[in-house]
Amino acid sequence: MAVPRRTSRDIRSESRLDALHAVLAAGETTRNEIAAATGLSPATVATVVGELIAEGIVAETKLTIGRVGRPTATLTMNAARGRVVGIDVAETYVRAVMFDAALNEVASVEEPRDEHVHDPASVVEGIGRALDNVLEQGGVTRAYVLGVGVALPGLVQGASGVSVTVPHWNWHKVELERLRERVGLPLIIDNPLKVIATAELWLGRGRYCSSMITINLGTGVGAGIVLEGRILRGATNSAGEWGHSLLVLDGRECRCGRRGCVEAYIGAPGIQQTLREIEPGHPLADLTMQRDFIDAMAEAAERPDPDPAVQKTIERTAYYLGSALADLVAVINPEIVTLTGWTTWALGEHLLPATRARLVEQAPGRSADDLRLEVSTVRGNSVATGVATIALERFLTDVGLLTTRIPLAL
Secondary structure (H helix, E strand, O other): OOOOOOOHHHHHHHHHHHHHHHHHHHOOEOHHHHHHHHOOOHHHHHHHHHHHHHOOOEEEEEEEOOOOOOOEEEEEEOHHHOEEEEEEEOOOEEEEEEEEOOOOEEEEEEEEOOOOOOOHHHHHHHHHHHHHHHHHHHOOOHHHEEEEEEEOOOEEEOEOEOEEEOOOOOOOHHHHHHHHHHHOOOEEEEOHHHHHHHHHHHHOHHHOOOOEEEEEEOOOEEEEEEEOOEEOOOOOOOOOOHHHOEOOOOOOEOOOOOEOEOHHHHOHHHHHHHHHHHOOOOOOOOOOOHHHHHHHHHHHHOOOOOOHHHHHHHHHHHHHHHHHHHHHHHHHOOOEEEEEOHHHHHHHHHHHHHHHHHHHHHOOOOOOOOOEEEEOOOOOOHHHHHHHHHHHHHHHHHOOOOOOOOOOEO
16 A cells, blocks of 8 residues: 655644644643744744634633743633543443543543443443533533544444444444434544543653553553554554453453453453452452452552452552563553553552563563653543544544544544
């Protein structure tokens, strides 16, 4: 496949995106500070900022008068430009989060899902209901919404028309059409791994690193990868399925059908299986809801007299996680690895020290010597944040400010 040539329009688009990132990162900034942060020339900054102001994306908020020269205008994202909504559809819940155009959270709702119910009609209606509820909570109508992003827990591919492959789900074009109709707004769908990488790139450590990995820990696990400032998507948008790489030869059966996958050991069901192996009769071993189990593990780990089986389960999970990360670090060679997802929020502080030690021990050569392993600084629901950010990118594309093609737009 031929690599598209970059045109002057593409270069201008990238300059606008760099300027947007600089404004978001700073909160308040100036044209001179944008030039210093991005390396763009003052003339280019003046032009692209003018275009962003004209479209209402960036606003001038005040003038600072110095002793010499012109007054300096302070720039911020124009939060009042509209709203974007990110919807995280997980196996156990649907969470809808509304953001203003500066990507500040303004409303959110979460509805539990029965993780054993997979029929498309129920999933589509759950998404639609969450959207309706967050719009009501935020006090806005659909007319004020710039776009909606939905993250679905599986492979979301778009090279020849959008398709969705989720374990135990059976989605076809008709289900995607029903979703588009139910939402009734400009819509993109994407894979959680790509959207957590987007959130980290726009709002987290990606503002300061050109190459990084963001690890999502939940029911499943995966890696959002940024190389040289760009999200790695792969030929069919399926890059990052690290959770289905091999950790243990002929090991536990994974829900993908293979044996020994990383997910089978550090996904929430895998952590519970580890507890069963350590102490088969443990009270937490047979909890049927995954988030209840992880929350109970965190509570037990924080008691003054920690549960020995829980401690050992966390230590073994860190051993598995650090070992699996070592291979990924050897291949990608990132500056930083961040952890996110609901298992991270519950257990991250307990997992991190032992995971870091195992990673450094197992990484080949000196590939982990200067590596940072941290919990993500993107707070709230990073999946909802990331997919809302892509929805904002789609809006900017639709109004002609970006040339980025959103391949998963419906």
